[in-house]
Each structure stands twice: as C-alpha cells, then as structure tokens.
Amino acid sequence: ERSKWPKETIDLWNRLYKKDAADIETIQKSIVHHVTTTLARAAYNMDNFTAYQAVALSARDRLIAQWNETQGQLSKADPKRVYYLSLEFLLGRSMDNALLNLGLKDVYAKGIGQLGFRMEDVVESESDAALGNGNLGRLAACYMDSLATLEYPAWGYGLRYNYGIFQQRIIEGYQAEFPDYWLNFDNPWELPRLDISIPIYFAGHVHSFQDEYGVTRHKWVPGQSVQAIAYDVPIPGYDTENCNNIRLWRSKPTRVFDLTSFNEGNYEKSVEDATQAEKITSVLYPNDNTMAGKELRLKQQYFWTAASLHDIVRRFKKSQRDWSDFPEQVAIQLNDTHPTLAIVELQRILVDEEQLNWDDAWEIVTRTFAFTNHTVLPEAMEKWSVPMFEYLLPRHLQIVFDINLFFLQKVEKRFPNDRELLKRMSIIEEAQPQQIRMAHLAVVGSHKVNGVAALHSNLIRDTIFKDFVEYYGSDKFVNVTNGITSRxxxxxxxxxxxxxxxxxxxxxxxxxxxxxxxxxxxxxxxxxxxxxxxxxxxxxxxxxxxxxxxxxxxxxxxxxxxxxxxxxxxxxxxxxxxxxxxxxxxxxxxxxxxxxxxxxxxxxxxxxxxxxxxxxxxxxxxxxxxxxxxxxxxxxxxxxxxxxxxxxxxxxxxxxxxxxxxxxxxxxxxxxxxxxxxxxxxxxxxxxxxxxxxxxxxxxxxxxxxxxxxxxxxCLAHEVEDLRYAQRYRGVPMDPALQGVLAAIEKGTFEDPKIFQPLISTLTIGKDYYLISADxxxxxxxxxxxxxxxxxxxxxxxxxxxxxxxxxxxSSDRSVKEYADNIWHIKPFKVVDNQQID
Ligand code: GPQ
Known part of the structure; x- marks a missing residue:
C-alpha cells in the first residue's frame, strides 16, 4: 500500500513521474522512440503501417497515463459505478478517435507530416476492431464514448475474440466468408493484464448438505476449469482527463483443465481438453437478430459473466461495506439477454458463497441489474435447452428453477387460478426438451427494462412483456431512445x-x-x-x-x-x-x-x-x-x-x-x-x-x-397484423408492379432464374411475412x-x-444521461490532472 511508503520514496516518485508535454517535438520524439525501440525498425525501413503503429503506441502512452490517473482516483473516491455488459463492442478504428479525444489530432498530424507521412494514409493503415455484428455492438461503443466524455464512472465488460466478424468477399455475386484474424499484428489499443487471471468453472455436480444451523446448503463441485485473462481497452472521453475501461476476457487453459480426465490418468484427453479451453473466446458468433443455440455460445456467456462478476464483487469487497450496499455501489446493465446469466451467478455467489439468505440476496440482485431489449423478433429470443444447461451449469439450473418457482408463486397469489398466465410467464418453457427463456429471466431479475426507441418500448410493453407489465406495473418498463456519438x-x-x-x-x-x-x-x-x-x-x-x-x-x-x-x-x-x-x-x-x-x-x-x-x-x-x-x-x-x-x-x-x-x-x-x-x-x-x-x-x-x-x-405498426391476416385469408392479390418485376426475374433477365426461386417464393401470397407486396x-x-x-x-x-x-x-450523450439519471443513479466523477501521488 502506498500510504505506507516512506516519504523519500514518494518524493522521488513524484519527481520522476511527469506527464509528457503536448508540444510537437515531444510528440515526434516519442514516435521516433517507438519506431526505433518498440518496433525495432530503422528510419529508412518505415512505411505507413509502421508510422501508424508508432503513432498508436505514442498515443497509447498518453491514454495509459490518463487511464491510471482515472482508475486511481476512482478507487480512492469509490463512487457508484456502472458496468455495461455486452458480448459485442464494435469499436472500429481507435487512433483517430484517441487523438481527437486527447485534443492532439492537429499536433500529431503536423508531427508525423514533418516526418514524411500524411496523417490520412496513417489513419487508413489501421484495421477495424470488429468485435460485433451490427448496431447492437456499435451502440455499446458509442455509449462507452459518451460515458467517458460525460465523466461517468463506467466499465464495459466483454470478450476478447480472436476472430471478429468475418470478412466478406463477393465471389461470382455470392457472399463468401473469411476469418478475420485481427490480432495478426500486435494490438496497441489493449493492455494485457496477465496478472489478472480468474478461474471459471463448468460442469460437475452439486453437493447438498446441512450447515451447522441445520439449513440446507448447496455447493457446486465443478468438473472443469479454465482461466479468464483480462485485456483492458482504454476509452478516453472527449475533452476530459477521464479515461474509462473496457475489460475483455480471454480464455486460457488452467494447469489442470478437466479434473475427470486428469484423475483418470488420461493424459491425451487432458491435453485435448486444454485446447478446448482456448476455444471459448476464439470466435464471435456471426448472428444478428437470430439465436443459434450452440453449446459453445452458452459457454462464452457464462465464462464472460462469471469473470466479470468476480471482478465486480472483488472491487466491491475492497470497500468493506455491507452487502446491502451493493446496489448503492454497483449498477449492471445487460445489453440484450446475452449476459442474463450474471443474474444467476450473482445470486449463487451471495447464497452459496457469502451465505446470505435467499430473499436478501434476491433483493440485492434485482436492485443491481437492468436490462435492455433490442428486438421483438421471435427468432432472436434466446432460449437454452435445459439438459445442455444442466450439464454445463448444474447449480445454476437449480437456481433458475428456484427463481422461477418463487416468482410464479407470487404471480399465482396476485392472479389466482390462471394456469395459462403462469405458463406464459414462466421462465421455463414446457417444450421437449424444456427451454429457459432468457428474456423472462432478465425481466424478473432486473429493476428496469428498456426498449431502444419510443415505438419499440411501447411494443414490448404491449406484446412480449405484456403479462409482466400487468404484474409489475408499468414503471418498470421504460424507454431510452438510442443515440450515436457526434465525435x-x-x-x-x-x-x-x-x-x-x-x-x-x-x-x-x-x-x-x-x-x-x-x-x-x-x-x-x-x-x-x-x-x-x-x-x-x-x-x-x-x-x-x-x-x-x-x-x-x-x-x-x-x-x-x-x-x-x-x-x-x-x-x-x-x-x-x-x-x-x-x-x-x-x-x-x-x-x-x-x-x-x-x-x-x-x-x-x-x-x-x-x-x-x-x-x-x-x-x-x-x-x-x-x-x-x-x-x-x-x-x-x-x-x-x-x-x-x-x-x-x-x-x-x-x-x-x-x-x-x-x-x-x-x-x-x-x-x-x-x-x-x-x-x-x-x-x-x-x-x-x-x-x-x-x-x-x-x-x-x-x-x-x-x-x-x-x-x-x-403501413403502420398497428396495421401489420390485419394486413398479414388479410393476405393469408382474404386472398389479397399481389401488387401489379411487383408482379411485373417478379416476371422479369423469372424470365431470366438477371441470370438463371432458378437461383432466385427460393427468394421469390417468400413473396407467395399468404407467405409475404414482411409485407413487401402491401408496401x-x-x-x-x-x-x-x-x-x-x-x-x-x-x-x-x-x-x-x-x-x-x-x-x-x-446524441448518445443524451441517451447515456437518461440511463444514468433514471436507471443507474450514478453521478459524474471528474478526474483532476494532479500527477502526484500522496
Ligand atoms: N440489434 Cl437483437 C442488433 O444489432 N443485433 C441484434 O442481435 C439485435 C438487435 C439492433 C437492432 O436491430 C436495431 O434496431 C437497434 O438500433 C440496435 O440493435 C441497437 O439498439
């Protein structure tokens, strides 16, 4: 602890630690320094890409200084923070944004210009960080920019995929997908924290026992473990000293991954299992607005939420506060249902590890989480099959069933004798096999649920969450219209x-x-x-x-x-x-x-x-x-x-x-x-x-x-249902202009019409679900x-x-302020530029 440092050491430190000046010569020196040392290149051997790397490393030095300052001052003041859990952060390029936000764009451009490079070319040399599908991931990136700019204490948590969204090429008119191995070159925008390594467990069984007071307790005895390694991505605010963080987790094998294989003395199997561990964060699933249901995806979700919660809980425990203060210190936003397991994991930590009673724990959980819904499309609703879930997360399954049981008991009390209602609201869908409805779990485990535009928020209140609005009242369901960063x-x-x-x-x-x-x-x-x-x-x-x-x-x-x-x-x-x-x-x-x-x-x-x-x-x-x-x-x-x-x-x-x-x-x-x-x-x-x-x-x-x-x-949203019905049952004819167009395709105006038959058949009368003909x-x-x-x-x-x-x-500044005021209840925390330790 630095409070225990001798005074001379503190003085020495303060004399040595000075933030770099922002003049052109200091900047050029740092660029040349990085070319010749970090990158080990000679001046005459420098191309645009090297110039990019050197400018990036130089800017990164400044970001790290701001990051350290921000995180140090936040640790000390310990205000309430928000944690934004998102499986996708679609950041794109970072250099231009870093220089802009640092207020150094012009001086860097001049500096690199005098060294013989055009800033436009240098900027173009950076490839995108594409850890997202569409605008769910880009929204997360805009929000991180606004959170830092508005000086809110916020961290993002996500996964460090080795492969981002695939690269698309068009071959003979068809899409072909190629892996995006974006880490081919060192990524200057991340800080590996190899010392932060958290064990994450899977599978195994549950051990139930009576504690010393005769209370039945449960302990998860896992069968596999992997390590979560932290990589930090600094997010500078615009025109502020504040620099927030996105922590991305990477999976690594533990020394002993699968305890079963190891215990059985099956060495080859142990090695095979170890390579499986690295696969968890290997690839971003390329689905947007659809659910794939793959076991590896469920593993990703648990790996990420468990590592993030471990981190959040560790940070909270440093403050020595009472558990009941947890929601006073921590707000967690769930970006879609992908991180919903965090709800279950926090309940498990509180009940099984911290020995809180169920109701106190659940109160803490529900006051902590809030959930953003991004779609009403049925094919996008996340559901996990109970047998698969049980194999990977046996204790979590029990907790999900208990959450559901207690929830349905309350619903039953409020609305007695309505079995259909219970069936509709249940977190468990009675199918073969049973399915866990993640959206229901997210609603039940959160204190606020929001849609992302006014119409959408109204729609979710009237459709997918209608029963829940009746049960909880409408205050729980709010709107926060999306925004974008003007920067x-x-x-x-x-x-x-x-x-x-x-x-x-x-x-x-x-x-x-x-x-x-x-x-x-x-x-x-x-x-x-x-x-x-x-x-x-x-x-x-x-x-x-x-x-x-x-x-x-x-x-x-x-x-x-x-x-x-x-x-x-x-x-x-x-x-x-x-x-x-x-x-x-x-x-x-x-x-x-x-x-x-x-x-x-x-x-x-x-x-x-x-x-x-x-x-x-x-x-x-x-x-x-x-x-x-x-x-x-x-x-x-x-x-x-x-x-x-x-x-x-x-x-x-x-x-x-x-x-x-x-x-x-x-x-x-x-x-x-x-x-x-x-x-x-x-x-x-x-x-x-x-x-x-x-x-x-x-x-x-x-x-x-x-x-x-x-x-x-x-047509308008409220007309859609009738239009579909009319189309299906009243034989509304296809739009004549559309008929002409389809006839042209079918007659071979654009290549062999057989190719497009499956597409055209989506417009068959009565099947035109998206109402192309009607509109x-x-x-x-x-x-x-x-x-x-x-x-x-x-x-x-x-x-x-x-x-x-x-x-x-x-502006995403407006959106983020609404979240902060109405959902997270957090306040800005301004970092001061003091550069001194005390
Ligand atoms: N969105 Cl469910 C995605 O980009 N991916 C998804 O998987 C889901 C939603 C989008 C949504 O389609 C847009 O309308 C929103 O503007 C965007 O999320 C951000 O909220």
Whole structure:
C-alpha cells in the first residue's frame, strides 16, 4: 500500500513521474522512440503501417497515463459505478478517435507530416476492431464514448475474440466468408493484464448438505476449469482527463483443465481438453437478430459473466461495506439477454458463497441489474435447452428453477387460478426438451427494462412483456431512445462539415452539446452557407465514388443522387424490396423515349452489409443485388441514369466514408420490426435525408426534423397484423408492379432464374411475412417523390441543413444521461490532472 511508503520514496516518485508535454517535438520524439525501440525498425525501413503503429503506441502512452490517473482516483473516491455488459463492442478504428479525444489530432498530424507521412494514409493503415455484428455492438461503443466524455464512472465488460466478424468477399455475386484474424499484428489499443487471471468453472455436480444451523446448503463441485485473462481497452472521453475501461476476457487453459480426465490418468484427453479451453473466446458468433443455440455460445456467456462478476464483487469487497450496499455501489446493465446469466451467478455467489439468505440476496440482485431489449423478433429470443444447461451449469439450473418457482408463486397469489398466465410467464418453457427463456429471466431479475426507441418500448410493453407489465406495473418498463456519438459520426467522419459548423456557430461546443446544432436553422436560407454545405456533400460523394471505383470497379457520377442502404442483410430490413424497386426502375427507364429519359433523375443505388453465414435467403438477396448490378451497369440504354453497387465487407470504417456521402438512405423495415436503428441517425446528422417506414427511431427523427424533410411510406405498426391476416385469408392479390418485376426475374433477365426461386417464393401470397407486396406501391411513390425533390436543389439543400440542425436529441450523450439519471443513479466523477501521488 502506498500510504505506507516512506516519504523519500514518494518524493522521488513524484519527481520522476511527469506527464509528457503536448508540444510537437515531444510528440515526434516519442514516435521516433517507438519506431526505433518498440518496433525495432530503422528510419529508412518505415512505411505507413509502421508510422501508424508508432503513432498508436505514442498515443497509447498518453491514454495509459490518463487511464491510471482515472482508475486511481476512482478507487480512492469509490463512487457508484456502472458496468455495461455486452458480448459485442464494435469499436472500429481507435487512433483517430484517441487523438481527437486527447485534443492532439492537429499536433500529431503536423508531427508525423514533418516526418514524411500524411496523417490520412496513417489513419487508413489501421484495421477495424470488429468485435460485433451490427448496431447492437456499435451502440455499446458509442455509449462507452459518451460515458467517458460525460465523466461517468463506467466499465464495459466483454470478450476478447480472436476472430471478429468475418470478412466478406463477393465471389461470382455470392457472399463468401473469411476469418478475420485481427490480432495478426500486435494490438496497441489493449493492455494485457496477465496478472489478472480468474478461474471459471463448468460442469460437475452439486453437493447438498446441512450447515451447522441445520439449513440446507448447496455447493457446486465443478468438473472443469479454465482461466479468464483480462485485456483492458482504454476509452478516453472527449475533452476530459477521464479515461474509462473496457475489460475483455480471454480464455486460457488452467494447469489442470478437466479434473475427470486428469484423475483418470488420461493424459491425451487432458491435453485435448486444454485446447478446448482456448476455444471459448476464439470466435464471435456471426448472428444478428437470430439465436443459434450452440453449446459453445452458452459457454462464452457464462465464462464472460462469471469473470466479470468476480471482478465486480472483488472491487466491491475492497470497500468493506455491507452487502446491502451493493446496489448503492454497483449498477449492471445487460445489453440484450446475452449476459442474463450474471443474474444467476450473482445470486449463487451471495447464497452459496457469502451465505446470505435467499430473499436478501434476491433483493440485492434485482436492485443491481437492468436490462435492455433490442428486438421483438421471435427468432432472436434466446432460449437454452435445459439438459445442455444442466450439464454445463448444474447449480445454476437449480437456481433458475428456484427463481422461477418463487416468482410464479407470487404471480399465482396476485392472479389466482390462471394456469395459462403462469405458463406464459414462466421462465421455463414446457417444450421437449424444456427451454429457459432468457428474456423472462432478465425481466424478473432486473429493476428496469428498456426498449431502444419510443415505438419499440411501447411494443414490448404491449406484446412480449405484456403479462409482466400487468404484474409489475408499468414503471418498470421504460424507454431510452438510442443515440450515436457526434465525435465519431460527425466530427471525425465528416471533418469538413464539422469545421463549417464550428465556423458558423462560432464555437465547437456543439461537439459536447449537440442541441446547439439548432443554431444552423438560422442559416437555412443563407446562399453562401448553402453553397459551402453542398460543396462539402459533393466532396464526400467524390470520395465515395473513388472508393467504389477502387473496390468494385464501377464508375459512378457524383452528380447523381446517391441512394444508400447499408446494414446487416435481413428479411425484416427488406433489402429485397429495395432491389425489386431497382428492377422496376430499370424496366421503366428501358421503356422510355429519349425525350422522356432526359427527365429521369440519375441515381446510384448503393448496398452494403453482411448476411449471417447460415442465412440462406439473406445470402440470395446479396446474389440478386449483384446479378441486377451486372446487367444494369452494362446496359447502354441506361447509362448513368441508374447504377447499382454492392460494396463488399461493410464495416465501421467503411460506414465513416459512406455515411457523409449519402443524399438518401433507406431504413425501410416492416413497421414494428426494427427496434430503433442507429444508422438512420448517422445519415441524417450528416445532412442526408431518409426514405423510410414509420418504424423504430425513424418516427422520432421525423418528429425532430419535420415531415417535410423525410420521405415516409408504408403501413403502420398497428396495421401489420390485419394486413398479414388479410393476405393469408382474404386472398389479397399481389401488387401489379411487383408482379411485373417478379416476371422479369423469372424470365431470366438477371441470370438463371432458378437461383432466385427460393427468394421469390417468400413473396407467395399468404407467405409475404414482411409485407413487401402491401408496401410496394407506396414505396414506389415515395421513390418518385425523392426524385422530384432532388431535382429542386435549392429546396434540397435546405432540407439537408434542417436535418443536421435538428438532430441534437440523437446524441448518445443524451441517451447515456437518461440511463444514468433514471436507471443507474450514478453521478459524474471528474478526474483532476494532479500527477502526484500522496
Ligand atoms: N440489434 Cl437483437 C442488433 O444489432 N443485433 C441484434 O442481435 C439485435 C438487435 C439492433 C437492432 O436491430 C436495431 O434496431 C437497434 O438500433 C440496435 O440493435 C441497437 O439498439
């Protein structure tokens, strides 16, 4: 303990420990130092990648200093902290963000410039940290940025996968998946904590016994153990000394992994088991909005939640407080149901290890946890088969059954003689075999449950959690509309626009207070400002056009309307409907006279996104897009009037180029299916308009920016059920335009139609679950409205400015503050820059 250090030692330490100055020479020295020592390279042997590594290591030194300072001061003050448990953190690149948040972007650019490198090239040398599927993981990353910026004491907990989300290549129009071994080069953005190694157990059996007071107690006697090793990822806040942490766990074998094999003297089996241990954190499951049900995934979930809780409990115990204070010191947010086992694990620790009685323990547990739901899609609801669960976690299964028993007893008391209700609410689904419903467990074990946009939060109250709302009352079910960080999604990704905004508003305070963008409303009619605004949009489109040329070999005109749909490929997101409308547009153009063609608004339709490797229909959509692109892009009768592009391997850093370059982006899910969407916010923040349905956060975006600045079409969420019913039982005919499009595919306009038959059959009358036919006519009309509006560039630029100006609500700073005030009850803790120990 440093309080026991002799005074001379403390003085010596304080004399030696000085934070690096931020002048250009100090920065250059540190870069050169890292090139020649850490990286062991000679100056003449330096390329862009080496320059990136050296700048990263140099920035990392500063982050570590801030990290240490933050964590030291937090340990001492010991305020209530929030722990954000997420199986996915989709961080993307870190260097640019680290330099921005440290306030050193310009001086580093100058420094590396004088050493002969362009910062843009250096930035491009970093590959993405892609430990996530879609925007559930990106949301976690935005929230970590806001938590640090707002100086909240917060830690993220996740897994350090060896393989992130797969790399997508397009081969003959089909998606092919390749492993993303992102750790090929050292990762400068993590700090391995090889000393923090926590044993995690699996399998075995439960030993029940009477304690000295005659109370029946249970002890888990595990059959396997592995080690969880900590890797810390510093998360600097913007314009603050605070630096938070994401702790990612990596699995390693214990000296003796499988006790059974070892005891049986089966050496080969022991070695085999040891390699199994490393597999736990090997790969991120590539499913978005669907549940795979694999045993290894359950192992991942327990491994991660147990290691994280062990860490959290150890930190709490240092304070020597009473257990009843635990919820006063600790808030744990469950990002979807993936970490729900943490509820069971904490109950086990409190009852089996800390010897609390069940009810006191359960009170602590439920006051600690809160749960965010991200979907209502039935195929995404996590369920674990009881036999598999029992094999891996026998004691946890008992606890789940007890939680369920006590819960159902209370429900029965409140609503007697309603067996159907008990069956519906039970954590255990009576199937063959029985299934554990993780969403029910998460609701029962949490004090707050939130959806991620107003519509979605209402939907979960009315559908999947309806019975629970009646039982608990509606206060437990709240809304926190998602948000995005303005640092990455405007300041970094669209630096020129960001500079124009700062110049116009006379300050860069908007970066931390996004509502200040409202000031741009005054400039909507200012011709000079409009011109600058559009020039930046055009430059962003030129940049994207170059990228498209380079990656897809397709030439597109930056003067055309850029129409973008980039997101995971999913039936509910309806990329299929988009490409069907593109076919319609293609056929229409081909039917026009030259004079008529002169009136057509040229359009580039840009797609991007990954499909889960096992999602056959989604992969066929990618194939169809590429087949259509092949035909359309080469048709001289169409020329520049229509181009279709599928950009492969969509990821965060690609999004940073695509988002600022869109005129229109599409968010066209069947109403009621997209929980929120967050890319919709990114596009609009960058002055791109939305073509979308009344779904997720589109609705709230409309409310903020006004209905004249958004193109809305399609049925409403409350109409969906009737439409499906009508389709199924009243024989509503297929939309005629859609019929024409399908006929064109079936006649072989785009490759062998047999390929697309399984896709087309999803539209068979009565089976069109996502209502493409029902929405098709209004979708085509909305597309025409987009064309017409775009032709009037004088009005379009005003719409574009109004979009950006009114997006303040969608800052993740606002979201995080709502969580902090209403759910976590935590307060900011400002780290002071003292650099002295005492
Ligand atoms: N989301 Cl359940 C994912 O990205 N992955 C998932 O597995 C689930 C949800 C998304 C959701 O589809 C979007 O509507 C949300 O905006 C996003 O989570 C963040 O809440």
């Amino acid at each position: 990455r999604w405007l300041n970094q990704a669209n630096h020129k626009l960001s500079e124009l905004i700062t110049e116009t508003l006379g300050s860069d305070a908007w970066i931390k207070d996004l509502d200040l963008l409202k000031g741009l409303n005054k400039k909507v009619d200012d011709k000079v400002f409009q011109k600058k605004w559009m020039a930046i949009k055009r430059a962003n489109k030129v940049r994207l056009a170059e990228l498209i040329k380079e990656r897809c070999g397709i030439e597109v005109s930056p003067d055309a309307l850029f129409d973008v749909q980039v997101k995971r490929i999913h039936e509910y997101k309806r990329q299929f409907m988009n490409i069907l409308a593109v076919i319609h547009r293609y056929r229409t153009i081909k039917s026009l006279t030259p004079a008529q063609k002169a009136n057509v608004q040229p359009r580039v339709v840009i797609f991007g996104g990954k499909a889960a490797p096992g999602y056959y229909v989604a992969k066929l959509v990618i194939k169809l897009i590429n087949s259509v692109a092949n035909v359309v892009n080469q048709d001289p009768a169409v020329g520049d009037l229509l181009k279709v592009v599928f950009i492969p391997d969509y990821n965060v850093s690609l999004a940073e180029v695509i988002v600022p370059a869109s005129d229109i982006s599409q968010h066209i899910s069947t109403a009621g299916t997209e929980a929120s969407g967050t890319s919709n916010m990114k596009f609009v923040l960058n002055g791109g308009l939305i073509l979308g349905t009344m779904d997720g956060a589109n609705i709230e975006i409309l409310e903020e920016i006004g209905e004249d600045n958004i193109f809305i079409f399609g 098709f006519a209004s979708y085509l009309r909305a597309n025409q409205a987009v064309d017409a509006a775009y032709k009037d560039q004088d009005e379009w630029v005003k719409k574009s400015i109004r979009c950006t100006a009114n997006m303040g609500k969608f």
